[in-house]
Amino acid sequence: MGRWEPDASGRLRQAAMELYVERGFEQTTVAEIAQRAGLTARTFFRYFADKREVLFAGSELLQEEMVTALEGAPVSASPMDAVGLALDAAAAMLGGRREYSRRRQSVIAANADLRERELIKMASLSAALADGLRRRGVADPDASLAAEAGIAVFRVAFERWVYARRSSDLAQVMRESLDQLTTLTAQRNRRGTR
Amino acid sequence: MGRWEPDASGRLRQAAMELYVERGFEQTTVAEIAQRAGLTARTFFRYFADKREVLFAGSELLQEEMVTALEGAPVSASPMDAVGLALDAAAAMLGGRREYSRRRQSVIAANADLRERELIKMASLSAALADGLRRRGVADPDASLAAEAGIAVFRVAFERWVYARRSSDLAQVMRESLDQLTTLTAQRNRRGTR
Numbered sequence: 001m002g003r004w005e006p007d008a009s010g011r012l013r014q015a016a017m018e019l020y021v022e023r024g025f026e027q028t029t030v031a032e033i034a035q036r037a038g039l040t041a042r043t044f045f046r047y048f049a050d051k052r053e054v055l056f057a058g059s060e061l062l063q064e065e066m067v068t069a070l071e072g073a074p075v076s077a078s079p080m081d082a083v084g085l086a087l088d089a090a091a092a093m094l095g096g097r098r099e100y101s102r103r104r105q106s107v108i109a110a111n112a113d114l115r116e117r118e119l120i121k122m123a124s125l126s127a128a129l130a131d132g133l134r135r136r137g138v139a140d141p142d143a144s145l146a147a148e149a150g151i152a153v154f155r156v157a158f159e160r161w162v163y164a165r166r167s168s169d170l171a172q173v174m175r176e177s178l179d180q181l182t183t184l185t186a187q188r189n190r191r192g193t194r
Numbered sequence: 195m196g197r198w199e200p201d202a203s204g205r206l207r208q209a210a211m212e213l214y215v216e217r218g219f220e221q222t223t224v225a226e227i228a229q230r231a232g233l234t235a236r237t238f239f240r241y242f243a244d245k246r247e248v249l250f251a252g253s254e255l256l257q258e259e260m261v262t263a264l265e266g267a268p269v270s271a272s273p274m275d276a277v278g279l280a281l282d283a284a285a286a287m288l289g290g291r292r293e294y295s296r297r298r299q300s301v302i303a304a305n306a307d308l309r310e311r312e313l314i315k316m317a318s319l320s321a322a323l324a325d326g327l328r329r330r331g332v333a334d335p336d337a338s339l340a341a342e343a344g345i346a347v348f349r350v351a352f353e354r355w356v357y358a359r360r361s362s363d364l365a366q367v368m369r370e371s372l373d374q375l376t377t378l379t380a381q382r383n384r385r386g387t388r
Contacts, residue, residue, distance in 0.1 A: 077383070078378075078381040078382055078383065079378055079381070080378050080379055080381060080382045081381075081382055081383055084382065115314075115317075116310050116313070116314060119310070119313040119314065119317055120309075120310060120313065123309075123313055140354075141350050141351075141354055141371060141374065142374065142378060144349075144350045144353070145346065145347070145350050145371060145374055145375050145378060146378050148346035148347075148349060148350060149343060149346050149375060149378065149379065151346075152339065152342035152343050152345075152346050153339070153342075155338075155342060156335050156338045156339050156342060157335075159338070160334075160335055177335060177339060178379075178382075180335065180336065180339055181339050181343060181379055182379040182380060182382065184272075184273055184274050184336060184339060184340050184343065185274055185343065185372075185375055185376040185379050185380075186376060186379075186380065187272040187273070187274060187275075188272055188274045188275055188278065188372075188376065189271070189272065189275055
């Protein structure tokens with residue numbers, strides 16, 4: 001058993017992000033992350049499976065929060081209303097850490113393996129939302145469509161928020177993007193161009 | 195230089211798919227694929243980088259066809275109209291091969307590496323459609339949102355079509371799914387539940 005270390009997990013995450021930005025993800029070792037955090041590699045592995053998982057440690061919690069919000073929507077809520085509540089929950093969890101999110105985003109963008117891992121995370125989120133909608137009695141293909149559309153909004157809104165020049169409210173950006181998707185899909189000439 | 199082999203690429207693809215379904219993707223070797231096709235491994239590598247790429251050989255062409263259709267949309271077409279034409283082009287390319295698509299889909303579903311590769315393909319398609327929309331003068335976030343929504347429709351419609359009990363027209367399923375997304379996004383209580 002190691003000594004008790006106050007917020008070891010947070011310190012490791014902070015140290016890892018600093019090193020990934022300074023040296024690049026590939027060039028950073030677990031030993032260096034632990035050293036920067038004033039901890040041992042053994043402590044690192046108590047919290048994270050490897051140096052990649054430091055960047056994805058919150059994924060399961062994010063998915064839980066989103067699914068819980070979706071399932072807690074009023075019975076009268078439409079599928080996209082329920083998905084909107086899931087997006088609100090995501091914004092509540094992620095919205096306070098724009099600087100962290102920006103650095104994380106830049107580290108991920110620079111590495112093909114990390115980009116793949118992020119795609120898998122989003123696909124898993126989409127599948128979890130679709131399952132949640134099915135449990136609410138939404139039939140397919142509506143459940144899959146609403147979930148995929150929600151993740152499309154999530155992706156675009158998150159990117160907008162992370163890279164915006166001025167800081168803004170993530171929940172607000174999510175809502176605007178969802179409204180914008182509604183406007184875009186309504187702007188169709190269902191016969192004219194096809 | 196090898197002998198000229200009529201439709202070597204098609205024979206290799208056919209042989210590969212048979213073996214992937216019979217034995218599983220991991221258990222199949224390039225030598226076995228070539229043998230089944232009556233060709234040599236050397237001929238295989240003239241067409242495909244590895245046994246995974248047999249399943250993704252059409253990806254670039256699909257992307258080109260979709261982007262060309264999107265760019266060829268009338269000036270008056272809305273972003274989602276242009277995306278609809280890209281979906282029509284995808285249906286025209288893929289719609290005649292339901293049995294092949296079904297087998298491909300089942301092989302991919304059974305293997306984590308292939309699922310990742312498929313996610314990357316879809317992300318790349320989405321980025322290419324967004325770029326095409328930007329070249330049409332569509333600003334962000336509309337370009338990204340319309341492209342992501344189009345890919346969401348593609349995914350859901352393709353899956354529906356592949357696994358439908360009766361054979362149906364892929365273009366028709368794509369159009370219905372796009373209409374259904376429009377209906378879903380319109381069914382929102384913009385204030386009530388949030």
